[in-house]
Amino acid sequence: MSGWRADEAVAALQQAGFSHVVWIPDSFFGQWDAALQRCALSLIRVTREGEAIALAAGLMLGGARPLVILQSTGFFEAGDALRNVVYDLQLPLKLLIGLRSYRAWRAGASQDSAARFAEPLVQAWQIPYQLLDPASVNLTAFATALAALASANHAAALLIVE
Amino acid sequence: MIKQRDLLQILAQQRQEQIVITTMGSVGYWPEFSDSDKDFHYLPSSMGQAVPLGLGLCLAQPGVEVIVLMGDGSLLMNLGCLVTVAQFSVPLRIILVDNQLYEVTGGQAVAHAGRTNYALIAQGAGIPRVYTCTTLEQWQQLSVEALQGPGPVFIWCLVEGERGRTTPAPPRSMTEQIHRLQKSLGIST
Numbered sequence A: 001m002s003g004w005r006a007d008e009a010v011a012a013l014q015q016a017g018f019s020h021v022v023w024i025p026d027s028f029f030g031q032w033d034a035a036l037q038r039c040a041l042s043l044i045r046v047t048r049e050g051e052a053i054a055l056a057a058g059l060m061l062g063g064a065r066p067l068v069i070l071q072s073t074g075f076f077e078a079g080d081a082l083r084n085v086v087y088d089l090q091l092p093l094k095l096l097i098g099l100r101s102y103r104a105w106r107a108g109a110s111q112d113s114a115a116r117f118a119e120p121l122v123q124a125w126q127i128p129y130q131l132l133d134p135a136s137v138n139l140t141a142f143a144t145a146l147a148a149l150a151s152a153n154h155a156a157a158l159l160i161v162e
Numbered sequence B: 001m002i003k004q005r006d007l008l009q010i011l012a013q014q015r016q017e018q019i020v021i022t023t024m025g026s027v028g029y030w031p032e033f034s035d036s037d038k039d040f041h042y043l044p045s046s047m048g049q050a051v052p053l054g055l056g057l058c059l060a061q062p063g064v065e066v067i068v069l070m071g072d073g074s075l076l077m078n079l080g081c082l083v084t085v086a087q088f089s090v091p092l093r094i095i096l097v098d099n100q101l102y103e104v105t106g107g108q109a110v111a112h113a114g115r116t117n118y119a120l121i122a123q124g125a126g127i128p129r130v131y132t133c134t135t136l137e138q139w140q141q142l143s144v145e146a147l148q149g150p151g152p153v154f155i156w157c158l159v160e161g162e163r164g165r166t167t168p169a170p171p172r173s174m175t176e177q178i179h180r181l182q183k184s185l186g187i188s189t
Helices: A006-015 A030-040 A049-061 A072-076 A079-088 A102-106 A114-123 A139-151 B004-015 B024-032 B051-061 B073-075 B078-086 B118-125 B135-148 B174-184
Strands: A020-023 A044-045 A067-073 A094-099 A129-132 A154-162 B019-022 B040-043 B066-070 B092-098 B131-135 B152-159
Touching: A006 A030, A020 A049, A049 A067, A049 A072, A049 B051, A049 B078, A067 B152, A072 A079, A072 A094, A072 A114, A079 A102, A079 B073, A094 A114, A094 A139, A102 A114, A102 B118, A114 A129, A114 A154, A129 A139, A129 B073, A139 A154, A154 B135, B004 B024, B004 B066, B004 B092, B004 B135, B019 B051, B019 B174, B024 B040, B024 B066, B040 B174, B051 B066, B051 B092, B066 B073, B073 B092, B078 B092, B078 B118, B092 B118, B118 B131, B118 B152, B131 B135, B135 B152
Parallel strands: A020 A044, A020 A067, A067 A094, A094 A154, A129 A154, B019 B040, B019 B066, B066 B092, B092 B152, B131 B152
Antiparallel strands: none
């Protein structure tokens, strides 16, 4: 369960200073779709998560401030694009990653391997991150974390427990 | 079929203020014809990601024209990018340099080499202007039209496969390329 209303969560993205959202929705972030379409952020729909990261790289090269929203499974898929953008191009990629099944897995109620590998893989790529659970923190904490994410001059991620 | 080097030479003659993104094989030839701040040799790269990178540049800088040169092996890794591109009316021109093989790994064939109709794929994705080019004479005539007017544009060029080429080295480091490109766009870093 999330106490974050979609329009308020999307407003927080905007207030953090992002210019574009590049995404493939999952069942949690997908609830923000209508609010994202209504807001002033440019919403870019892509077909794969690696593509999202490369597109964000082009946006950054062009002076924009994109946020890539994806699920942990997409993060797995996007490894090579992430490696290239963060370490070859050295661009300050910003990611909002949904951790599928993570809450249930931590409670021993899910065998979803996506939950098991998500956080270790973010660590393996040496991406600084913060982890938030919408069930236990309010929207203000999310907005604060987003502001920190947006202002970092290096690649960083915010992991959202699902 | 066209020789890749000849294709690029004609492109350089037709090119105006567009950003040109090269990948793999074209990185080796393009510096013979151009040394512009708006040349971006996407190497080291993530294979298949040059088109979304070019699209991102178009979306960040409305009005800036971008040409992406990519091989068939690269496009096959990311066919979905054509659908993504088709969503936007942007001056992005994708030149598919189709040599039907993985050049720098020793010339192995790509999947279904020579039997895939990339023009139909691009059309099916919804890209409004699609061209096919099999001879140098065709390219000379067609490039004038294809490099002008609204985008996105997809140009499928069948070129001779070249074996024995190795991964080329871009003439500048990635850091220097990014600095030059952003400076040319008026972006302070």
